[in-house]
Amino acid sequence: MAKKNNKGWIIVHRQILDSEIWNAEDPFSFRDAWIDLLLRANHADRGLILKNGTRITVDRGQHWTSMRTLATRWKWGNKKVLKYLDLLQKLGMISVKKSKDGTLITITNYDFYQDLKNVGRNAPRNAGRNAGENALDNAGGNATDNGTTALSTTHYRTNGEIKEPAGSDDSFYED
Numbered sequence: 001m002a003k004k005n006n007k008g009w010i011i012v013h014r015q016i017l018d019s020e021i022w023n024a025e026d027p028f029s030f031r032d033a034w035i036d037l038l039l040r041a042n043h044a045d046r047g048l049i050l051k052n053g054t055r056i057t058v059d060r061g062q063h064w065t066s067m068r069t070l071a072t073r074w075k076w077g078n079k080k081v082l083k084y085l086d087l088l089q090k091l092g093m094i095s096v097k098k099s100k101d102g103t104l105i106t107i108t109n110y111d112f113y114q115d116l117k118n119v120g121r122n123a124p125r126n127a128g129r130n131a132g133e134n135a136l137d138n139a140g141g142n143a144t145d146n147g148t149t150a151l152s153t154t155h156y157r158t159n160g161e162i163k164e165p166a167g168s169d170d171s172f173y174e175d
Contacts, residue, residue, distance in 0.1 A: 014039050027075035033084060036073065037063060037094070041107045043114070050101045061110025066102050 016022050017039055028036065040063045048064055049055050058064045071081045085105070088094045097104040112118055 012039070025075075028073075030084065033070075033074050033076075034088070034093075037088075037105060038107060040065070041105075041110060052101060054101065058104070059106075061107045061114070063105045063107075064102055065105065 012035075017036075041061050042058050042063065043060060045057055045059050047055055048058050056064070067078055067081050070076075070085075071078050074081065076084075085094065085096055089096060093108055095106045095108065097106075
């Protein structure tokens with residue numbers, strides 16, 4: 001089998017979210033949902049006023065949403081959304097903070113992978129602390145407690161070995 005060359009970048013404009021293909025009636029795949037999270041993450045810090053009047057700041061690499069919004073957009077049940085977000089957290093790809101007002105999703109290593117200074121560079125052993133790791137610290141843990149560090153949107157490191165996420169069992173697809 002030929003060795004994969006998964007290095008480099010592509011540019012995907014957020015206007016893809018307005019396309020007929022993106023908004024088709026089909027339910028999202030796991031890959032679609034991951035790309036959707038990346039596209040919806042803030043590219044810059046911005047203020048947001050919640051329905052209750054509270055003002056919050058949603059940082060670069062974060063997305064303020066709700067489980068209901070994700071389930072509707074992805075055409076999934078709530079249980080599948082929760083299981084999927086839990087999987088992404090276990091893989092070190094995101095952190096999630098839930099409140100009665102909504103859900104804050106932080107993309108791990110967003111700054112490293114979205115910084116034009118890093119075009120053409122390989123992922124370092126540790127891309128450095130970022131908002132995702134800080135959010136995990138604030139929640140009582142950090143991205144490397146289990147020896148796993150997110151390296152990219154599709155790979156992670158466990159005890160020094162780079163791995164692709166394993167496929168999931170069929171029960172994951174059940175709502």
